[in-house]
Amino acid sequence: xxxxxxxxxxxxxxxxxxxxxxxxxxxxxxxxxxxxxxxxxxxxxxxxxxxxxxxxxxxxxxxxxxxxxxxxxxxxxxxxxxxxxxxxxxxxxxxxxxxxxxxxxxxxxxxxxxxxxxxxxxxxxxxxxxxxxxxxxxxxxxxxxxxxxxxxxxxxxxxxxxxxxxxxxxxxxxxxxxxxxxxxxxxxxxxxxxxxxxxxxxxx
Amino acid sequence: xxxxxxxxxxxxxxxxxxxxxxxxxxxxxxxxxxxxxxxxxxxxxxxxxxxxxxxxxxxxxxxxxxxxxxxxxxxxxxxxxxxxxxxxxxxxxxxxxxxxxxxxxxxxxxxxxxxxxxxxxxxxxxxxxxxxxxxxxxxxxxxxxxxxxxxxxxxxxxxxxxxxxxxxxxxxxxxxxxxxxxxxxxxxxxxxxxxxxxxxxxxx
Numbered sequence: 168x169x170x171x172x173x174x175x176x177x178x179x180x181x182x183x184x185x186x187x188x189x190x191x192x193x194x195x196x197x198x199x200x201x202x203x204x205x206x207x208x209x210x211x212x213x214x215x216x217x218x219x220x221x222x223x224x225x226x227x228x229x230x231x232x233x234x235x236x237x238x239x240x241x242x243x244x245x246x247x248x249x250x251x252x253x254x255x256x257x258x259x260x261x262x263x264x265x266x267x268x269x270x271x272x273x274x275x276x277x278x279x280x281x282x283x284x285x286x287x288x289x290x291x292x293x294x295x296x297x298x299x300x301x302x303x304x305x306x307x308x309x310x311x312x313x314x315x316x317x318x319x320x321x322x323x324x325x326x327x328x329x330x331x332x333x334x335x336x337x338x339x340x341x342x343x344x345x346x347x348x349x350x351x352x353x354x355x356x357x358x359x360x361x362x363x364x365x366x367x368x369x370x371x
Numbered sequence: 372x373x374x375x376x377x378x379x380x381x382x383x384x385x386x387x388x389x390x391x392x393x394x395x396x397x398x399x400x401x402x403x404x405x406x407x408x409x410x411x412x413x414x415x416x417x418x419x420x421x422x423x424x425x426x427x428x429x430x431x432x433x434x435x436x437x438x439x440x441x442x443x444x445x446x447x448x449x450x451x452x453x454x455x456x457x458x459x460x461x462x463x464x465x466x467x468x469x470x471x472x473x474x475x476x477x478x479x480x481x482x483x484x485x486x487x488x489x490x491x492x493x494x495x496x497x498x499x500x501x502x503x504x505x506x507x508x509x510x511x512x513x514x515x516x517x518x519x520x521x522x523x524x525x526x527x528x529x530x531x532x533x534x535x536x537x538x539x540x541x542x543x544x545x546x547x548x549x550x551x552x553x554x555x556x557x558x559x560x561x562x563x564x565x566x567x568x569x570x571x572x573x574x575x
Contacts, residue, residue: 185537188534188537189534189537190520190535303559303560305571308571308572309569309571309572312571313571316394328547329392329533329547330393330394331392331393333389333392333393333547333555334393334555334570334571335556335559335571336546336547336548336555336556338544338545338546339543339544339545339546339547340542340543340544341543342540342542342543343532343537343543343547343550344537344540346547351537351538351540352507352537352538352539352540352541354538355507356507366538367509367513367516367517367538368512368516
């Protein structure tokens, strides 16, 4: 039997980079699900992230089943929680400034949920991880300089830990890959324990 | 007055990548210092890392002064401490296996020292950061599979946190850039506070 295809159901360049760096053999198929419906529900940040990841995974699963392809589908959703409030992506530079001023000189929680499913199986496994990220104390001008790099775009919390934001992140507690948008160790464990697919041996 | 050149006094590709990702404008000049002399001294891991970083920085400083170039020189040294013992780079695959078997299913300290100096000035500032890294429990076959990727080469602790090792690192405590070989937030603070050079404004 051939190995199933590994599908990353996400348009995030950061997640794709994480997969590439881990030398995974994968394809990207993006869900065209609207997140709005879920976002109006009263869910905790963790529930919301898990639900969104599951919905994306199931949506792409359907597409793959329609094509008759044996595939393991991996979806994720990331958000930032600060003082009980959910912070998503910035809409523009002003919004990014507002977000980063809040996170400045403080710690916030970075929550990434992951959902894994396989075509022609009922199973869907979801999990999440929380990483606490701490920012140094920056001046408004330094924050504005950072925003000019454009790293805030398309990223929860309006920063990119492995790019210029490395200059003002002095400490994290938790999984670093989680802050990039997908907890890679959770992916490893779910694939191995639930789908009999070992990324450190590639036998199935 | 023109800005000084920023020199990374290190041959590490990971450190160069960190600088590139932070969009720093820099050149690489490698010290050809022998580390052996220092290594025979009785130093604590932190003292050793700091001393090595300083020596590398001063060596490259001399080269730049000889050329009459105004430059800020940044050097670093990284090692892993596990149960009081220093772990450096693996010499070969067998050595890598020995190292990774030790670190497996356990936490170790990742120590990176940084030294910063400027040509035609007496000042040299060094600092360090410690990040605790935790590995999942891998089987011998999984460790061997990992070693086959070659990521162990030229890296303290015989792994690369931002590559395939992301699959088995479930938690860190401290700076993530530190685990890549240079504590970027320390670099930011030293340059700003000690050399009046702000990487988030580029004015000097």
